[in-house]
Amino acid sequence: MKFTKVFFVLCAALIALGASGCSKKRPADASDLDIIKDSGVLKVGVKSDVPGFGFFNTSTSEYEGLEIELAKLFAEEIFGSPDAVRFEVVTAKTRGPLLDNGELDMVIATFTVTEERKLTYNFSTPYYTDAVGMLVKKASGLTSLADLDGLTIGVAQSATSKDSIAAAASDLGINVKFAEFSTYPEIKAALDSGRVDAFAVDKSILRGYLDADTIILPDEFSPQPYGVATKLSNKELASYVDERIKKWLDDGVIDALITQFNL
Numbered sequence: 001m002k003f004t005k006v007f008f009v010l011c012a013a014l015i016a017l018g019a020s021g022c023s024k025k026r027p028a029d030a031s032d033l034d035i036i037k038d039s040g041v042l043k044v045g046v047k048s049d050v051p052g053f054g055f056f057n058t059s060t061s062e063y064e065g066l067e068i069e070l071a072k073l074f075a076e077e078i079f080g081s082p083d084a085v086r087f088e089v090v091t092a093k094t095r096g097p098l099l100d101n102g103e104l105d106m107v108i109a110t111f112t113v114t115e116e117r118k119l120t121y122n123f124s125t126p127y128y129t130d131a132v133g134m135l136v137k138k139a140s141g142l143t144s145l146a147d148l149d150g151l152t153i154g155v156a157q158s159a160t161s162k163d164s165i166a167a168a169a170s171d172l173g174i175n176v177k178f179a180e181f182s183t184y185p186e187i188k189a190a191l192d193s194g195r196v197d198a199f200a201v202d203k204s205i206l207r208g209y210l211d212a213d214t215i216i217l218p219d220e221f222s223p224q225p226y227g228v229a230t231k232l233s234n235k236e237l238a239s240y241v242d243e244r245i246k247k248w249l250d251d252g253v254i255d256a257l258i259t260q261f262n263l
């Protein structure tokens, strides 16, 4: 009986110490930006395989591209330093859940703004618009979507590519099959081994997988406006982000980056 009492007193003391002594408690009404400022670093989800947008350069061990520069501009605005940013590599499949669980403050990763996605995430005004395209083997002789009647197209899960190509195929009155993968390297491997006949996604992303044996077809489908995404409940952060993107569109900062990265 005595032991149990001592045990409970000790537990209560430890809990009290942990709550008040170790962590700085934020007020329940702390703003989104204050929470980020308290954390000391801006956590941004980026791509590592999209040249000119979000690309990890293995020879310099640095991330580079338009989206990397936008992340650094946000860090500069929030912390006064472009280096106060931590990049986390995301895919089409992981970027949403990482925002939802709070691991990321924002995603700047070729994230296409769609009406459906706006129900789940906040998106800024688009900073760039791409289009869906297709990568095929040169040796296949394929020249356009019309040639893919009855063939299989590799697409990524949680990407806009499947719906975009399906709509274009139905307009052409052809039938295509889809094989879905969770990452782009898997789709490229499937193309190389002949398991799929084409790899469809935004042209900017395809450029990262282009090699001597493949070509990007001239066809372009569905405009893909890219926006900065934040968690749906972070409304204050979303309007802050949108204001900055609009400002950088107006004052030529984004245009200069588009030129710098040859986009």
Ligand code: GLU
Pocket (backbone or CB within 6 Å): 091, 092, 109, 110, 111, 112, 156, 158, 159, 160, 161, 201, 202, 205, 224
């Ligand atoms: N931009 C497209 C999308 O948001 C392709 C997927 C991706 O960005 O990886 O669905």
